[in-house]
Amino acid sequence: MVAAPFLNASQTKAVEHLAGPLLVIAGAGSGKTRVIEYRVLRLIENGIAPGSILLLTFTRRASKEMLSRAAKRDPRAAEVEGGTFHGFAVKLLRQFASKLGIKTNFTVLDQGDAAEAMHRCATEKKLYEGVHRFPQKSTLQKIVSMATNKRLDVATVIEREFPNFVECAEGIEILRDDYAKYKLEQSYFDYDDLLLYLRLILGEPAVQTYVNEQYRFVMVDEYQDTNLLQGEIVKLLGGERQNVMVVGDDAQSIYGFRGAFHKNILNFPAEYQGSKIIKLEANYRSSQEILDLGNGVLQTMEHRYDKHLKSADNRHGDLPNLLFFKDTAQEAEFVADQIQEYYHDGENLSEMAVLFRSSYLSFNLQTELAKRRIPYDVFGGKKFSDTAHVKDLLSYLKLLANPKDELAWNRVLMLFEGVGPKTAQKLIVQLKGRATLVEMKAVFDTLGEKAKYKASLVRLIKGLAAAQELVSNLGQAYEALLETYRPLLEDKYDNWTQRAKDLEMLSQIAARYDSIETLLTDFALEPPEREVSEVSGVFQNEGRVTLSTIHSAKGLEWGNVFIIGMIEGIFPSSYALKTDEGLEEERRLFYVAVTRAKQRLYLTLTHYGFAGGITQFNKPSQFLEQPAINSYLDRPDKEAPAAPKPAPTPDIGMDKDQLLAKLAELYARK
DNA sequence: TTTCGACGTCTTTTT
DNA sequence: GACGTCGAAA
Numbered sequence: 234m235v236a237a238p239f240l241n242a243s244q245t246k247a248v249e250h251l252a253g254p255l256l257v258i259a260g261a262g263s264g265k266t267r268v269i270e271y272r273v274l275r276l277i278e279n280g281i282a283p284g285s286i287l288l289l290t291f292t293r294r295a296s297k298e299m300l301s302r303a304a305k306r307d308p309r310a311a312e313v314e315g316g317t318f319h320g321f322a323v324k325l326l327r328q329f330a331s332k333l334g335i336k337t338n339f340t341v342l343d344q345g346d347a348a349e350a351m352h353r354c355a356t357e358k359k360l361y362e363g364v365h366r367f368p369q370k371s372t373l374q375k376i377v378s379m380a381t382n383k384r385l386d387v388a389t390v391i392e393r394e395f396p397n398f399v400e401c402a403e404g405i406e407i408l409r410d411d412y413a414k415y416k417l418e419q420s421y422f423d424y425d426d427l428l429l430y431l432r433l434i435l436g437e438p439a440v441q442t443y444v445n446e447q448y449r450f451v452m453v454d455e456y457q458d459t460n461l462l463q464g465e466i467v468k469l470l471g472g473e474r475q476n477v478m479v480v481g482d483d484a485q486s487i488y489g490f491r492g493a494f495h496k497n498i499l500n501f502p503a504e505y506q507g508s509k510i511i512k513l514e515a516n517y518r519s520s521q522e523i524l525d526l527g528n529g530v531l532q533t534m535e536h537r538y539d540k541h542l543k544s545a546d547n548r549h550g551d552l553p554n555l556l557f558f559k560d561t562a563q564e565a566e567f568v569a570d571q572i573q574e575y576y577h578d579g580e581n582l583s584e585m586a587v588l589f590r591s592s593y594l595s596f597n598l599q600t601e602l603a604k605r606r607i608p609y610d611v612f613g614g615k616k617f618s619d620t621a622h623v624k625d626l627l628s629y630l631k632l633l634a635n636p637k638d639e640l641a642w643n644r645v646l647m648l649f650e651g652v653g654p655k656t657a658q659k660l661i662v663q664l665k666g667r668a669t670l671v672e673m674k675a676v677f678d679t680l681g682e683k684a685k686y687k688a689s690l691v692r693l694i695k696g697l698a699a700a701q702e703l704v705s706n707l708g709q710a711y712e713a714l715l716e717t718y719r720p721l722l723e724d725k726y727d728n729w730t731q732r733a734k735d736l737e738m739l740s741q742i743a744a745r746y747d748s749i750e751t752l753l754t755d756f757a758l759e760p761p762e763r764e765v766s767e768v769s770g771v772f773q774n775e776g777r778v779t780l781s782t783i784h785s786a787k788g789l790e791w792g793n794v795f796i797i798g799m800i801e802g803i804f805p806s807s808y809a810l811k812t813d814e815g816l817e818e819e820r821r822l823f824y825v826a827v828t829r830a831k832q833r834l835y836l837t838l839t840h841y842g843f844a845g846g847i848t849q850f851n852k853p854s855q856f857l858e859q860p861a862i863n864s865y866l867d868r869p870d871k872e873a874p875a876a877p878k879p880a881p882t883p884d885i886g887m888d889k890d891q892l893l894a895k896l897a898e899l900y901a902r903k
Numbered sequence: 904t905t906t907c908g909a910c911g912t913c914t915t916t917t918t
Numbered sequence: 919g920a921c922g923t924c925g926a927a928a
Contacts, residue, residue, distance in 0.1 A: 291918075319918055344917080369913095369922065424918050491917060591915050593919095613916080653905050758918065784916045806915055822916080 240264075240271065241545070247478075247511045248272045251279060254471070254505035255478040256456075256498070260542060261527065261828035262518030262790065265480050269452060270303045272478065273310055276450055283312035287448040287470065291455045293317055293759045295788055299454075314448065318463055319758050322427035325444070329434055338750050339420040340631065340638060341757035345619070347423040348374040349640055354411045360404050368398050368405070377409050381425040382460045382492025419639060428462045435469040445472035455787075456481035456501075460492040468504065475505055484531060484540060487784060487822045489814065516542050518790050520550035523830050526865040530824045533861050535817055542828075552867035553827075553834040555799075555857065560841045561594075565601040567837070568795050572607060572778060575793055582608065583776030584792035588783050588826050590804040594797060595780045602778065611762065613782030618760040622722060622732040623739060627756060629714045633701050634749040636670045645693070648721050649686045670698045693717060707752065708744030715740065783826045794830035799838040801852040823856055836866070 240248060244264055247257050248271045259265035269288070277283050290296040296315035303310035314321075323341065330337045342350060352370040361367050368376065372395065380390045387409060388402040398405075416426065434440045451470045453459065456479035459467070471477040479501060486495035502508050516524055524542040531540055558564040572585050589595055592614025602609050617623060625648060631641035639661055646657040663676045677690040696717030703710040715736055722736070723729045742761065746752040779791065798804055804823070809815035827834065838853055856862055887895075 317918065371921090372913095427918085488917075490915080593914095651905070655904060782916065803915095808915060818916095 240267070241515055243511050243513050243515075244268050244271075247513070248275050250478065250509065250511075251276070252474070252476055254475045254501075254508035256501045256505075256508055256510045257478065257480040257513060258498075258510065259480050259482055259513045260516065260540060261482065261485065261825070262516040262542075263513035264515075264517050265454075265513060266299055266302075266788075268513065269454065269480060270299050272452070273300070273303045273313055274307050277307060277309050281450060283309045284314065285447065285449040286313045286452070287321070287450070288313055288315040288452045289318055289321060289454070289467075290315070291317060291458060292788075293320060295454060317758065318431075318459075318466065319424060319427045322431040323422075323754055323758070325434070326422070326427065326430055329440065333430075333434070335417070336420040338635065339422055340635060341427070341754050342416075342421050342423040342640075343618075343757045343760075344371075344374060344424070345624070346421075346640060346757075347378075349643075350415065350419075350421060350423075351377065351408065351412050353639075353643075354415050355408055358404075358408065358411060360408060366398075367401055368395070372398075373405065373408065376405060377412065378423075378425050379492060380409065381429060382462065383494075384461050420635075421640075428460075428466065432462050432466050432469070435466060441469055441472060444470065445474070449474060450476045451478070453477070453479045454481075455485075457483050457486040457495045457498045458488040458493045459497050461494050461497075464494065464497040464504075471505075477505065484534070484821055485787065485825050487787070487818060487825060489818045514540070514543065515545035517545050518831055519828065520544060520548045520832060522550055522552050522865070523827065523832075523834050526553050526834070526862065527824060527828045529859075529861040529865050530820060530827060530856070533856070533859050534820050534824075535813070550832050553830075553836060553865065555836045555866045555868040556838075557853075557869065558837060558839045560839050561597040562601075564797060564837050564839050565598040568598060568797065568835075569601045569605055569607065571793075571795070571835070572602075573605070576607075580792060581776045582778050584831075585795075586779040586781060586786065586789075586791040586793070586829065587795045587797060588781055588786050588829065589796070589798050590783060590806060590822070591798075592782055594803070598780065598797070602780075607778060608776075609778040609780050611780045613785035616760045616762065617735065618756055620732070620735065622726065623735060625721075626711075626714065626718060626736060626739060627753070629697065629700075629718060630711070630743075630749060631753060632670070632697055633704055633710065633714075634753060636668075636673060637665055639665070646690075648725070649689050649693075650724075651684070651686045670694060670701055674698065704749065707746050707749065708740065711740050711743040783822050786829055787825055790829055790831055792831045793833045793835075794826075795835045795837060796826050797837045799836045799854045799857060801854050804854050805856070820856070 244267065247255065247268045250272070257265065257268065259268070273286060273288070276286055288296050288300065290299075293316055296317070300310055300313055300315045303313075316324075326335075326339070327337055330339060348370040351373045355361060355367070355370075355373065376387060376390055376395060376398075379385075379394065380387050383390070387406040391398050391402045391405070416422065422430065435444065448470060451467065453467055458481070467477060467479070479498070481498045483495055483498055486493060486498075489495070502510060519527070519542075521544040524544055527542050531542075556567065558567060568587060572582070575585060576582060587595065587598060592611075595611065595614075599609070599611070618627065625644065628641040628644040631638045632645065635641075642661050642664060643657050646652050646660055647654070652660075660676065664673050667673045667676065674691070674694045677687065677694055680687040680690070696713065700710045700713035700717070703713055718736075719733075722732060726732055743752060746755075779786075779789075781789075783796075802810075805816055805819035809819050836857070838851065838857075840851055857866070
C-alpha cells in the first residue's frame with residue numbers, strides 16, 4: 234500500500250472510497266489536492282488501469298500538478314487521462330469528427346475569434362442596417378455564449394443582463410442559428426461548441442457505451458464551477474457505474490458570470506443515487522487570524538452553508554492589516570517596500586502575491602516592481618495571445634494548417650495597405666475556390682498591375698507556400714513565416730522591436746510542438762500567460778512575485794498576500810452590484826482572496842482614484858464596513874491627521890494692466 | 904474603396 | 919483606453 238502520511242480521518246475516507254458516487258465538500262486549504270492525488274494512487278493500487286481514470290479540472294495547470302505529484306510516487310499515474318473539460322472535448326471530438334461529417338482538423342475559436350465570426354455573420358445578414366443600435370461584436374458573443382451556457386433563449390438573457398438591447402433580441406436569436414451553421418460549414422468550434430457537441434455525442438447511446446468502456450472512474454475538481462452542460466456531461470461519463478467523485482466548495486463558486494450553476498454541487502446527492510458525502514474542514518494552510526477573517530466573510534453571505542474554518546495545527550500569526558493610501562502610486566510603493574523587506578528577511582519571492590479584482594489595478598505596481606528590478610509574473614487579464622502581432626502570426630500559422638480558413642485570411646489580408654474589408658472579401662471568395670496555397674498563388678498573380686498591394690501579396694503567398702514545405706519542422710516553418718511578416722510588423726508598429734521579442738518567444742514555443750493543430754488548439758484553450766519582467770541582478774534565482782486576478786489565483790496559496798484596490802465599485806465591482814446574486818458572488822470572490830494567505834495578509838485601498846476620466850474620492854469597499862469582517866482586521870486610526878488650516882490668501886493687489894506690464898518685463902528678459 | 908480624424912460609448916472576472 | 923461610427927478627402 235502506498236504510504237499516505239498526514240491524511241486525517243475524513244481525507245482518508247475520501248481516498249479509500251472506491252466505487253460509486255462521492256461528493257467531497259472541501260473547504261479552502263483543506264488538502265483536497267492531496268486527496269485527489271492519493272485517491273488516484275489508491276485506485277491504481279487496486280488494479281484499476283490508469284488509462285481508465287479520467288480527471289477533469291478547470292485549468293490544465295491544476296490537473297498536471299496533481300498527476301505529476303502522483304506520478305512521483307507511482308509512475309503509472311502519468312497515464313491517467315487528465316485535463317480541462319474543453320481539452321477533453323477536443324480530444325473526443327477529433328476522434329468522432331469524421332462520423333459527424335466534420336473535418337478532423339477543425340479549428341478552435343477563442344473568444345475574440347468567435348466575436349469576429351459572429352460579426353461576419355451579422356454583416357452578411359445586414360443585421361446592422363436599419364437598427365439604431367446593435368450590440369458590438371464582443372457583446373454579441375457574450376450574449377450568445379451565455380444563452381448556451383445557461384440553457385436559455387436569447388431574449389431571456391438580454392432581458393436579464395443586457396436590457397438596453399431588448400429590441401435586438403429577435404435579430405440575435407436568428408444570428409445565433411446563422412452563426413452555428415457558419416461554424417459547421419467552416420469547421421470552427423468555439424468554447425461553447427466544445428461542450429455542446431461533447432454533450433451531444435455523449436447523448437448517443439453507442440458513443441456513451443464506447444466512452445464508458447474507456448473511462449471507468451471519473452473525478453471532477455472545482456465542481457461548484459461547472460455549468461449545466463458540464464453537469465450533464467459528468468453524469469453521462471459516469472454511465473451506469475456512476476463511479477463519479479466530485480470535489481468542490483460552494484463558498485468558492487466564482488464563475489456564475491460564465492454560466493456556472495452552483496446548484497450542480499447542491500443537487501449532487503439527489504442526482505446520484507446512493508452517493509456518499511465527505512466534508513473536509515480542517516485547514517492546513519492559514520493562521521487562525523486569517524481564517525477568522527475568512528469565517529467573517531462567510532457570515533456575511535446570505536446563503537450561508539454551515540462551515541467554520543479552523544486551523545488544524547492551531548497556527549497563529551498577525552491580524553490581517555487594513556491600510557489606506559493617498560493614491561495608487563503610494564499603494565504600489567508600500568507593497569514593493571514590504572516585498573523587499575520580506576525578501577531581506579530571507580523569504581522567497583515565490584511566497585508573495587498581490588491579488589486584485591481587475592487586471593488594470595496592477596499597472597502601477599508593475600511599473601514600481603520593474604523600477605526596483607523585482608521579478609514578477611502576471612496572471613489574468615490580457616494574454617500574450619491577445620496582442621495584435623501575436624494574433625497576426627497565429628493567423629499565418631492557421632493558414633498553413635488550413636488554407637481555407639476565412640477568418641485567418643481576412644486578418645492577414647487586411648494587414649496590407651490598400652486592402653480593406655471589401656477587397657479582402659473579394660479575394661477570399663476567389664481563394665476559397667482553390668485547394669492549396671500553391672494554387673492560390675494564381676489569385677494574386679492575376680491581380681491588375683495597378684493594384685499597389687499586388688507585389689506584397691505575391692510575396693506573402695510565396696512565403697506561406699515556402700513555410701508549408703517546412704511544416705515537418707515547426708520551428709523552421711515559423712521562422713519562415715516570421716520573415717514574411719517582418720516588413721509588415723516594422724511598418725505598422727512604432728514599438729516593433731518590443732513586439733519582435735514577443736514573436737521570438739513564440740518561435741521557441743512553436744519549436745516544441747510537432748503538429749500545427751496541437752499548437753493552435755493549445756493556444757486557443759490554454760494560451761501562455763504574458764511574460765513580462767526580465768530582470769537580472771539582485772533577485773536572481775529567488776523566484777518571482779505573483780500578480781494575479783483573484784479568479785486566476787483560485788487553488789493557489791502564498792505566505793504573504795496583498796489584496797489591493799479594496800474600493801467600493803471596484804471590489805465589489807459596480808457591475809456586479811445590480812443584482813443580489815452578483816453581490817453574493819463578489820463575497821465568495823473576497824472569500825477566495827482572503828483564504829489564499831498562509832501567514833500574512835494585507836488589504837489596501839487608496840483615497841483618490843481615477844475613473845471615467847475624473848479623479849474621485851474613493852469609498853472603502855462595503856465588505857470592510859461590515860462588523861463581521863471589520864472586527865478581524867488590524868486597521869489604522871480611522872481619522873486621518875487633520876490637514877493644517879490654510880492661511881488666508883495674501884493680498885497682492887494687482888490689476889490687469891499691472892499684470893501685463895510684469896509679463897512684458899519677463900518676456901524682455903529672455 | 905480605403906484611410907484618417909473627430910467624436911461617442913462602455914469600461915470585470917475565463918475556458 | 920479600446921472600439922465603433924460617421925463624414926471628408928485621397
